[in-house]
Amino acid sequence: MQFSMLMVPLVMNCFYTVYSLTGWVIDGRDKLGWSLEAPTVGMWVLAGIVMFCGLVIAYARWRGASGRHLLIVSSVGHIVIAVLLTVSIFISVGL
Numbered sequence: 001m002q003f004s005m006l007m008v009p010l011v012m013n014c015f016y017t018v019y020s021l022t023g024w025v026i027d028g029r030d031k032l033g034w035s036l037e038a039p040t041v042g043m044w045v046l047a048g049i050v051m052f053c054g055l056v057i058a059y060a061r062w063r064g065a066s067g068r069h070l071l072i073v074s075s076v077g078h079i080v081i082a083v084l085l086t087v088s089i090f091i092s093v094g095l
Helices: 002-025 029-062 070-094
Strands: none
Touching (some): 029 070
């Protein structure tokens, strides 16, 4: 179960990284199409990652894990990465 709790945010953030970096690479009509949907997609993905990681943190604390447990540290790290990727999306949409 812990393996699944570690892998799900990792996979989500990897796909999210590719999606957010797409806005920095494409241009022209493709960029316009991407920028129309990107902020909405970014906010939903951010919300999903934050909710999942929040549940993992709550579960780990409920099971008695310390603040430096791998599940908690990983979840906080994935939340920070997701927030930075969402900011990247909003910056690239504004360009």
